[in-house]
Ligand SMILES: Nc1ncnc2c1ncn2[C@@H]1O[C@H](COP(=O)(O)OP(=O)(O)OP(=O)(O)O)[C@@H](O)[C@H]1O
């Protein structure tokens with residue numbers, strides 16, 4: 001928009017009649033504060049809104065170049081002055097970063113700034129300066145409008161402050177949240193650690209518990225063995241004597257009986273020559289009554305059966321004695337375990353060979369310090385038990401293995417593919433006199449004996465069994481015999 005402009009004093013009478021007067025009225029009454037200067041920077045117009053906004057009267061301003069006074073404490077060009085001078089350097093110097101080309105009017109500029117000197121507490125003004133040109137397009141002055149944008153700026157500032165404040169609050173909250181989150185994460189980590197620690201402790205405790213209950217079982221077992229041992233020693237001693245003389249008397253009795261039968265034979269032969277018919281009849285009747293022929297056959301059978309029984313009782317007594325004094329007449333010695341096993345297998349060969357094939361799987365093991373005969377006894381009991389466990393018509397298999405557990409321990413295993421052991425029986429197999437075998441077939445001492453011997457060696461026996469599949473006994477023995485403390489001290 002290019003305004004037609006004639007610089008002239010505002011109350012020039014001749015011009016009040018023309019269109020320019022109307023323009024002057026229009027200018028004065030325009031609600032936007034506006035002033036105009038000519039090319040010499042002299043104020044030509046200063047409207048009422050301008051007076052009101054800036055507090056400087058038209059009379060004081062028009063005709064002077066003091067328009068800066070309304071804005072600044074020191075003289076300097078305004079945007080309108082720069083539109084006239086057109087000096088780019090000046091624009092940059094006085095309005096750097098604050099001015100812009102007007103989006104509506106070509107060649108016009110606008111800027112916004114705060115003026116602390118205006119009014120009581122200063123004002124924000126948005127001002128636009130545009131060149132004024134005559135018909136020929138010549139520059140004749142400049143016009144500048146001033147929009148009071150204080151309210152908007154104040155609101156904007158308040159908004160910005162509120163926004164900043166909000167951002168600050170959000171930032172603070174976010175930081176707090178992050179902190180809480182971090183604490184939570186720390187908490188979780190600590191909890192996880194504690195949890196893992198708890199679980200580890202639990203495992204340790206469970207292991208300890210297992211060890212304890214195993215130790216307890218062993219204690220109970222050795223306690224049982226000790227008291228049974230004492231009992232057995234007493235019983236064995238008591239039975240041993242009578243069995244001794246019953247056994248020797250039996251031999252004599254057998255001889256006497258044989259003699260009596262010989263004697264009876266002679267009497268029987270003499271029967272025919274007995275003269276007294278009554279006596280002969282009585283003799284015959286008695287012979288038939290007692291069925292002498294049967295007695296002659298049955299008595300020796302009864303005798304040998306009884307003798308077998310006595311032999312077995314003697315055997316049991318011997319076992320009992322062995323059991324109660326497992327270390328009697330024995331010396332600790334370094335021995336080849338394989339040699340012992342071989343000789344034991346030879347001894348039990350008769351008992352085993354019809355029932356099972358024996359497979360030896362020997363490892364490379366060192367000699368061990370042990371009571372060799374007693375270890376043989378252990379092997380024998382295990383192998384005989386294994387053979388007994390194989391009951392079916394098919395030939396079974398017994399594996400005898402050895403191996404090294406570590407630098408200080410070796411093991412030997414006897415495994416069968418026999419009946420296996422029922423869980424109820426498994427708890428008691430090491431108990432003295434526990435047997436599942438028919439009367440006369442087992443005394444139930446084999447394993448308790450083996451247990452006592454292995455314990456004496458500071459070793460252990462482990463059982464792995466499954467009904468119908470078979471059983472594996474593993475004996476772990478220390479390579480070197482360590483003298484128990486109480487014995488070492490004695
Ligand atoms: N290899 C095995 N397979 C199945 N059961 C077994 C085996 N070894 C032992 N047992 C069971 O353990 C019980 C106890 O065995 P232990 O050797 O102590 O006595 P026994 O063999 O019955 O009699 P003894 O050995 O005194 O002649 C046996 O009666 C049997 O029930």
Ligand SMILES: [Mg+2]
Nearest residue numbers: 381385446447
């Ligand atoms: Mg046995």
